Amino acid sequence: MLIPLLWFIVGLTALISGAELLVRYVSKIALKLKIPKVIIALTVVAFGTSAPELAVSVQATIDGQTDLMLGNIIGSNISNTLLILGLSALFIPLKVHKNLIKWDAPIMIGITILLFFLSYNGALGFWECLLLVVLLMIYLLFLVRQKGEISIPDVNPEKDETGNMVVNVVLTITGFVLLITGARWLISSSLIFAEMAGVSELIIGLTVVAIGTSLPEIVISLVAAYRGERDIAVGNVIGSNILNMLAVLGFAGIFSSELIPIQDALLSFDFPVLIAASIACLPIFYTGHKVVRWEGGIFLMFYFAYIFYLFLSSTDHRFLDVFINIMVFFVIPVAIITILYHTITEWNWRRKYAKVFESKGEN
Known part of the structure; x- marks a missing residue:
């Protein structure tokens, strides 16, 4: 009992310390190289937190263990969207960069829907996975082009706190x-x-x-939000979702000597849940360019409802039908109406005061 407790404390300390170091020094690297933090979050941070999934998935395909690969990726993206954004916003409301709303969130939605249609025949082959890798390269090139469109705060040479580049990289x-x-x-x-x-x-x-595999993303987003690094907090989640689908699944599929099978349950339930959660991000991000506590609460509620459904379904519980009816005929409609109401209200308000925003140079 004592040894597991010790490892738990050491693991928690390492997790939080690692997140603190990563957020602090990756921000300094971004300033030093004059790269927008949102780009760093969508690439460096997202690649780093997705690296374990990539390594495990590639090894699994080499070993011929491809059955659960897509299920793990879809489950991870659902956790990223509902659990991480929900939990982070519940503690500290998250601000969202306008480029995430304009480009990256729609790209995430588009890739999710594309992957659903590619998977609809029951398997993913070499050519579908190669397409995902090509789309990854196009997306990375797009991010390079995006760099010039995002404003970067100037560093005052007299108050330059970015430090030594080598030290920043080592600590990152x-x-x-x-x-x-x-x-x-x-x-x-x-x-x-x-x-x-x-x-x-x-x-x-x-x-x-389920929650443990998402711990790196959870802690990164919480620490980034606490430190006021809004671009890293939300960009990490969006970037991780995109990279899980394009990089992790794409490269793993290329190395596979056989087709990646798609379970029927994944197509009939988990995929639609991920598509719905991804689409829900757009109106929530749009309202005020942030995710406030009650919106985070909605995300978190749906995540636990998803986990509860999996539990009821796997045990064939007699409460399953009642739970489905409650969700379909009450909870989901109320959530959709609430989000749409706030989105339409925000849209009307922005349209009314559009000239004021333009004159002030809205972020």
Whole structure:
């Protein structure tokens, strides 16, 4: 009992320390190189937090274990969108860069829908995965072009706090290592606690493992939001979702010697949930260019509803039909009406005061 507890404390400390180092020094690198922080979040930070999934997925395809690959990616993206954005906004309202609303969120939605249609025949082959990799290259080139359209704060040479570039890079890499290692230690110790408490493997899978694999993204977004790094907090989630679909699935599929099978349940339930969650981001991001606490609460509520549905479905619980009816005929319609009302109100307000925004140079 003492050793798992020790690893839990060490893992949590490493996780938080790694996130703090990463956010602090990747921001300094962005300023030093005059790269917008939103671009850094969509690439460097997102690639770093998606690296474990990429390594595991490529190894799984080499070993011929492709059955659960797409399911893990879809589940991870659902967690990123509903759990991470929801939890982060619930603690600290998140501001959203206008470029994320204008470009990256719609790109995320488009790729999600495209992947759904590519998967509809029941499998993904080499050519579909190659298309995803090509789209990844196009997206990265697009981000390079975006760089010139985003304003970057000037650094005063007399008050330059960006520090030495080599030190910044070393500490950023250290942050990545601590983040990933801390997450692994935390998950391992939590699994031991759950098994000691007699918790079933199903519950462990739906809670400890599901949330644990998203820990790097969760902590990065929370720490970034706390430090006021709005572009990193939300950009990390959007970038991670895009890279999971294009890089992780694309490269893993190219290395696979066989087709990647798609489960029917994934197409009939999990994929539609991810598409709906992705689309919901646009109106929520648009209203005030931020995700406020009540919007984060909606995201979080739907995440736990999703997990609860998986539990009821997997155990064939008699409450399943009642739960579905409550969600379909009450909870979901109320949430849609609420979001649409606030979106239309915001749109009318912006249209009315459009000239004022233009004169002030709205961000």
